[in-house]
Amino acid sequence: MLRFPFSAVLGQDELRLALILNAIHPAVGGVLVRGEKGTAKSTMVRALAAVLPEVEVADDCRFSCDPAAPDPHCPDGPHAADGGVRPARLVELPVGASEDRLTGALDLERALGRGEAAFQPGLLAAAHRGVLYVDEVNLLPDHLVDVLLDAAAMGEAHVERDGVSVRHAARFLLVGTMNPEEGELRPQLLDRFGLTVDVAASREPKQRAEVVRRRLAFEADPNAFCAHWAATDDEVGARIAAARAALGAVVLPDAELERIARICAAFEVDGMRADLVTARAAIALAAWRGRTEVTAEEVRDAARLALPHRRRRNPFDAPGLDEQQLDDASADPEGEDPDGDGPDGGDDGPGGGDSGPSGNGNKGDSGNDPHPSHSDSPSDGDSGPTEAGPEAPSAPPPTQQQGAQQQGKGSGEKSARSPNCASRA
Numbered sequence: 388m389l390r391f392p393f394s395a396v397l398g399q400d401e402l403r404l405a406l407i408l409n410a411i412h413p414a415v416g417g418v419l420v421r422g423e424k425g426t427a428k429s430t431m432v433r434a435l436a437a438v439l440p441e442v443e444v445a446d447d448c449r450f451s452c453d454p455a456a457p458d459p460h461c462p463d464g465p466h467a468a469d470g471g472v473r474p475a476r477l478v479e480l481p482v483g484a485s486e487d488r489l490t491g492a493l494d495l496e497r498a499l500g501r502g503e504a505a506f507q508p509g510l511l512a513a514a515h516r517g518v519l520y521v522d523e524v525n526l527l528p529d530h531l532v533d534v535l536l537d538a539a540a541m542g543e544a545h546v547e548r549d550g551v552s553v554r555h556a557a558r559f560l561l562v563g564t565m566n567p568e569e570g571e572l573r574p575q576l577l578d579r580f581g582l583t584v585d586v587a588a589s590r591e592p593k594q595r596a597e598v599v600r601r602r603l604a605f606e607a608d609p610n611a612f613c614a615h616w617a618a619t620d621d622e623v624g625a626r627i628a629a630a631r632a633a634l635g636a637v638v639l640p641d642a643e644l645e646r647i648a649r650i651c652a653a654f655e656v657d658g659m660r661a662d663l664v665t666a667r668a669a670i671a672l673a674a675w676r677g678r679t680e681v682t683a684e685e686v687r688d689a690a691r692l693a694l695p696h697r698r699r700r701n702p703f704d705a706p707g708l709d710e711q712q713l714d715d716a717s718a719d720p721e722g723e724d725p726d727g728d729g730p731d732g733g734d735d736g737p738g739g740g741d742s743g744p745s746g747n748g749n750k751g752d753s754g755n756d757p758h759p760s761h762s763d764s765p766s767d768g769d770s771g772p773t774e775a776g777p778e779a780p781s782a783p784p785p786t787q788q789q790g791a792q793q794q795g796k797g798s799g800e801k802s803a804r805s806p807n808c809a810s811r812a
């Protein structure tokens with residue numbers, strides 16, 4: 388079944404960027420997407436796998452071992468040194484899933500038939516080196532949430548039951564979506580997500596019309612629609628791969644690290660996780676933009692994604708970050724030279740300029756004023772009226788019902804995750 392292409396989702400540039408940053412640097416810690424129904428949040432998440440680079444896996448492994456660095460605990464190991472490649476995988480955890488389904492369980496048929504203990508891998512194994520997607524994560528039962536968080540924190544799953552004891556690697560990019568009208572997330576769980584994005588449907592008629600136009604075109608002829616967007620999606624994938632390769636060389640200067648600390652302190656986040664996540668996201672963003680050094684711009688853009696769910700807030704605060712407060716906290720201390728601009732002042736990553744799909748539409752966008760820019764038009768711009776309106780659609784009205792949330796403990800470090808994965812089709 389063909390999926391709606393990643394690059395064809397109009398607007399939602401913050402969400403697109405948040406997913407890409409995690410694909411580049413899994414240690415950012417995943418994305419929580421909040422928004423009403425019908426905002427294409429699931430569409431975009433499900434489309435993500437298609438732009439992720441393929442993964443190399445050992446031939447005989449049900450646990451997706453990398454042949455170059457196999458999991459020493461792998462129940463299927465040891466493996467031969469060669470393997471094959473497969474597309475990146477996106478695994479969905481249904482809200483009604485059982486714990487066995489998530490963690491895996493003893494395969495009774497095989498155990499009884501052959502008298503051997505056989506472990507049937509669960510979704511945690513399937514998601515290793517891929518994306519684990521939990522739609523309506525706020526409705527997931529607590530015991531599953533705990534299992535999920537343990538695995539996410541440790542990068543491995545440990546199953547002990549029915550006389551079977553199994554340990555295997557489970558590093559995945561965790562993406563959750565939720566509609567806040569259906570209930571909030573426990574603060575402990577909220578804090579586990581590296582980034583959050585609030586999505587809302589555009590209020591701009593031209594953009595709404597274009598969203599519908601694309602959806603109708605997809606439904607009328609999915610093959611042609613996907614073929615049309617394939618090159619743009621490929622371009623995103625190549626840019627992600629390039630950014631991954633460049634990530635290790637990106638420098639976070641002291642001045643920018645201190646800027647991160649000032650911003651996190653100003654927004655009164657708990658613990659240190661916000662600082663770490665912001666730093667990692669800023670580094671990934673610099674790599675995405677083709678920079679070798681993090682600048683003030685990456686720090687601010689990363690903070691907009693990393694802090695909204697971690698700041699102390701009042702009941703009547705709008706979602707997102709207050710731009711004035713961010714400006715104030717981000718400003719260079721008096722008497723020091725601003726180093727705001729990167730050496731290469733250029734912006735926008737490789738491939739120059741870009742009509743590029745995700746064209747990281749985050750120039751000056753703000754948490755409470757997400758302008759879905761139209762930078763995600765296909766490079767050839769034909770199919771359509773992509774270039775919707777000249778003006779960004781207006782922001783969603785700030786909602787006022789979100790109560791003051793006490794943020795969870797910020798300490799624990801999240802383990803590194805690895806990206807990659809393939810659709811479970």
Ligand SMILES: [Zn+2]
Nearest residue numbers: 448450452461
């Ligand atoms: Zn293995």
